[in-house]
Amino acid sequence: MSIDAQILTALRSAPGGTVSGAELSQKLSISRAAIWARIEDLRSLGYEIEASPHLGYRLTSAPDVLHADDLFSRLGKIRVVGRDIRVFQETTSTNDVMEKLARDGVKEGAVAFAESQTKGRGRLGRKWMSPTGKGLWFSLLLRPDMHPQQTTQLTVATGIALRRAIEMHAGVRSDIKWPNDILLNGRKVAGILTELSAELDHIKYVIIGVGIDVNQGAGEFPIELRSVATSLKIETGKAWSRAALAVEVLRQLDYDYGRLVAGRFQGIAEEWEQHCTTLGQTVVIRIGDRRIRGRAESLSEDGALLLRSEHGHLETIMGGDVGIEKA
Ligand code: BTN
Numbered sequence: 001m002s003i004d005a006q007i008l009t010a011l012r013s014a015p016g017g018t019v020s021g022a023e024l025s026q027k028l029s030i031s032r033a034a035i036w037a038r039i040e041d042l043r044s045l046g047y048e049i050e051a052s053p054h055l056g057y058r059l060t061s062a063p064d065v066l067h068a069d070d071l072f073s074r075l076g077k078i079r080v081v082g083r084d085i086r087v088f089q090e091t092t093s094t095n096d097v098m099e100k101l102a103r104d105g106v107k108e109g110a111v112a113f114a115e116s117q118t119k120g121r122g123r124l125g126r127k128w129m130s131p132t133g134k135g136l137w138f139s140l141l142l143r144p145d146m147h148p149q150q151t152t153q154l155t156v157a158t159g160i161a162l163r164r165a166i167e168m169h170a171g172v173r174s175d176i177k178w179p180n181d182i183l184l185n186g187r188k189v190a191g192i193l194t195e196l197s198a199e200l201d202h203i204k205y206v207i208i209g210v211g212i213d214v215n216q217g218a219g220e221f222p223i224e225l226r227s228v229a230t231s232l233k234i235e236t237g238k239a240w241s242r243a244a245l246a247v248e249v250l251r252q253l254d255y256d257y258g259r260l261v262a263g264r265f266q267g268i269a270e271e272w273e274q275h276c277t278t279l280g281q282t283v284v285i286r287i288g289d290r291r292i293r294g295r296a297e298s299l300s301e302d303g304a305l306l307l308r309s310e311h312g313h314l315e316t317i318m319g320g321d322v323g324i325e326k327a
Contacts, residue, residue, distance in 0.1 A: 003028060003038055005069035011049070011059040012073065020056030064133070064241055066113045074247045080109035081140060081254035088112065090132075092119040095195055095209040098139040102197070102205045108143040111250065120211065123180065123193055124321060128211050131220065135231070136212040136246050140253065143205045144261060148198040151206060152303030152318060153268070155180050155194045157260050158208050160271045161252035162190050166212075169248045170232050170240055178278040178296065178305050178322055182212075187230035189213055210249070215239045269299045278322055283307070287320035296322075 001009070006028050010019050021032045028035070039049055039057060046063030047070075062070060068085045075082050084107065091097050091114040098112050114137050120128035130137045142154065159176045166174050166182065166189070175183045180192035193209035213231035221229050233239050259268055273279060278296045285292045285307065294309040305317040 001072065002069050003030065003034075004042060005073040007035070007038055007042065008047075008059070008070055008073040011057060014058075018052070018055040018058045023056070062241075062243065064239075064243065066115060066136075066243055066246060068113075070243060071113075071246055071250070074243070075250060078109075078251065078254040079258050080142075081257055082109065082111055082250040083107070084110040085250075086110070086112045088114045090114060090116050090118060093117050093121055093209070094137055094139040095121070095193060095207050098141050098207045098209075099195070099197075102141050102207065106141060108141055108205070109254075110141045111138055113138040113246065121193065121209075122191055122211070123319075128191070128193075129222070129225075130211065131216065133242075134216045134220070135214045136210065136242055136249065138210055138246070140208045140210070141205060142208065142257065144203055144257075146203050147201060148196060148203055150302050151194060151196050151198075151203065152179065153260060153265050154206055154208060154257075154303075155192055156272050156299065156303040157256040157265075157268050158192050158194075158210065158253065160268060160275070161256040162192070162210065162212070162249060163275055165245065165249040165252040166190070166232070168252075169245045170236055172232070172236055174275075175277045176272060176275050178276060179319065183277065184230055184232070184235045187228055189230050189232060189235070212245070212249070214242050214245060265301070265303070269303070273299060278305070284323045285317055285320045286323070287317075292317070292320075 010024055010027060021035050024035045025032045043049055048061040050058045050060055066087045068087045071085050094112045094114050101110060116132040117130035117137050120130035120137060122128040159180060162182050163174050163176055172184060177183055181188050182190035190212040195207045197204040215233045216231040218234050256268060281296055283296050292315060294307040297306045297308050300306050300316055307315045307317050309315050
């Protein structure tokens with residue numbers, strides 16, 4: 001853990017909220033002058049830290065910027081997800097950044113956030129708007145010991161982790177639309193882009209890209225998206241700390257990835273089925289030029305959608321675009 005992360009952790013966990021320069025200096029084995037210099041640096045990043053000659057330092061507020069040390073210090077104990085956190089001010093796409101890190105051999109669990117993306121992308125080659133400081137745009141690297149066909153399990157696990165994190169953080173219940181959309185009041189608030197590098201029978205690595213629209217106002221979405229996209233702020237009427245939400249999302253992802261690698265996909269699938277609005281509906285799935293119409297029945301063991309077609313066949317759908325058919 002970096003010195004900044006250790007200072008922030010100590011300030012956050014101090015009994016009574018205050019910790020003396022002497023205690024910090026002893027704990028971190030650096031001089032009081034060095035502590036003071038780090039505190040000044042944190043202040044310049046927007047952390048408000050009071051200093052009292054008798055009591056010591058107290059963290060009174062943290063800025064709504066993403067700061068790797070801060071995220072790490074808030075995360076607490078995790079197994080895999082978030083053990084390496086990097087924050088970029090601007091990137092093309094965090095999935096591209098992570099792809100490069102993956103090829104360089106970075107360990108699974110690494111996460112790259114960007115304050116903004118110039119070429120954020122969504123599924124099926126769509127563009128993903130990533131305005132500065134308004135949402136969470138990040139990619140997670142995983143190296144699961146899995147068959148490529150099971151990749152959808154990771155998207156399903158990510159979906160329930162996001163849904164739970166949003167509920168725990170903002171107190172609102174969202175729904176899941178297969179395969180990867182998180183909806184609030186019927187409009188999309190978050191999406192998942194899973195990209196894979198695999199050999200015939202095993203996954204080399206998976207990059208899970210997540211976009212969550214957090215603090216955009218209604219007028220900040222392009223007109224053509226306003227009926228289908230939303231943000232947490234629009235739905236709840238208040239702005240949210242992106243850093244706190246990011247930490248909750250990473251914790252939930254860590255929990256669900258743990259369940260998945262422990263072979264407990266069944267529990268994940270059940271939770272997903274409880275919150276998925278696609279199931280039970282008559283849907284039209286578009287995969288390239290193909291259209292398949294049928295009733296969405298359940299998830300397969302691999303995480304694919306099982307669709308009962310008009311001809312009574314059970315089709316296994318791995319990807320595509322889902323439209324709900326009006327009754
Ligand atoms: C979708 O719903 O189509 C998926 C959207 C995924 C967007 C995220 S933002 C972070 C990561 N980087 C990207 O370029 N895309 C994903």
